[in-house]
Amino acid sequence: MRKVDPEKHAARRQAILDAARTCFARKGFHQTSTAEICAAVGMSPGNLFHYFPNKQEIIGAIVDQEGEETAAFFQTLGARDDLHAALLDFMDLVLELAADAEFSSLALEIAAEAGRDPAIAMRVGRNDRELRSALQGLLAEAAARGQADATLDMADAATWVAALIDGIFSRVAVDGEFKPKNQHATMRVLLGRFLRPQADASTVTAGA
Amino acid sequence: MRKVDPEKHAARRQAILDAARTCFARKGFHQTSTAEICAAVGMSPGNLFHYFPNKQEIIGAIVDQEGEETAAFFQTLGARDDLHAALLDFMDLVLELAADAEFSSLALEIAAEAGRDPAIAMRVGRNDRELRSALQGLLAEAAARGQADATLDMADAATWVAALIDGIFSRVAVDGEFKPKNQHATMRVLLGRFLRPQADASTVTAGA
Incomplete structure (x- = not known):
């Protein structure tokens, strides 16, 4: 099992939040899919759920x-x-x-x-x-x-x-x-x- | 065809608006059906549409x-x-x-x-x-x-x-x-x- 680097984890988490802010502001919260957030941050949907369950x-x-x-x-x-x-x-x-x-x-x-x-x-x-x-x-x-x-x-x-x-x-x-x-x-x-x-x-x- | 009494029409229209205000405030606009507004004002759905199309x-x-x-x-x-x-x-x-x-x-x-x-x-x-x-x-x-x-x-x-x-x-x-x-x-x-x-x-x- 890969060891989690806490700094890297925090940076990725922040990148998700920044991308999500932009998506939610542009399209609305309900009109934004998690797939779009993943695409914006360059991450697979499976990986996103290591950071946020939903x-x-x-x-x-x-x-x-x-x-x-x-x-x-x-x-x-x-x-x-x-x-x-x-x-x-x-x-x-x-x-x-x-x-x-x-x-x-x-x-x-x-x-x-x-x-x-x-x-x-x-x-x-x-x-x-x-x-x-x-x-x-x-x-x-x-x-x-x-x-x-x-x-x-x-x-x-x-x-x-x-x-x-x-x-x-x-x-x-x-x-x-x-x-x-x-x-x-x-x-x-x-x-x-x-x-x-x-x-x-x-x-x-x-x-x- | 029955003649429309303008005063009576205005009073009924106002009764619908008053009932709708109460329903929308209590349940929310989208959670309120026109049937509920009709029930509150004592009017058939067919009659309501003489006042408001939707x-x-x-x-x-x-x-x-x-x-x-x-x-x-x-x-x-x-x-x-x-x-x-x-x-x-x-x-x-x-x-x-x-x-x-x-x-x-x-x-x-x-x-x-x-x-x-x-x-x-x-x-x-x-x-x-x-x-x-x-x-x-x-x-x-x-x-x-x-x-x-x-x-x-x-x-x-x-x-x-x-x-x-x-x-x-x-x-x-x-x-x-x-x-x-x-x-x-x-x-x-x-x-x-x-x-x-x-x-x-x-x-x-x-x-x-």
């Missing part, structure tokens, strides 16, 4: 990897001096990802599959909880440093940032005129005004 | 009706004295609709069907353009009255309000902890700060 596990691993990448990115954000600026930079990255046709198509495919498959919904829900928790932690620390409005409920504020992220990807799907790359400035006005410490605390509740 | 036309009519209701609501908003307050009241209504399990399930079904059926996507896209146009008109008039920040690009501002609306419905689907009824105050802080005239115009571009 197509659901491939999309599940893609969701897991996106969660890991977000967590790693928040590690670097948390190390910055200005956490308000760090959050706005994160939102710039979200707009760049939304402008990437492959990434945003894949995001829609994942959302659709979460509506059909409870196991995928669970993994998407876990990523979402971790994202909101990371946002809340960043905002709370920003408030402690005087870089964000400490009168905000930071769990609610994190929820609205998450709603904005969802909304950005939804705009890409619904609104053909929406160009994420043109929206950096308005996003910074919207979130900047929401989050920055208020000179006059009485304005916080003055909605109208 | 299930796609029923969901299409539901989308059209939501567009008409939104347009009518913006007519009443536009007649208000304080248009900033009117917009925040509109967003309160969005949160109430998102808290309505039937309405939010139906919104998800419509979005999913728009992803599958270009004719539905076209009608959803038309509603979306009309909503953004109505928002932009309201914001521009608010700015002219000194009720909103005139330095904002109102097309972009309308787009971000639309993104927030999308985001609210997405939160309902993804985040089990999201309770729209608890989010009125934070929504008003977020949009209130974004839209209100700025005391110091230099803060507009100060993102960080």
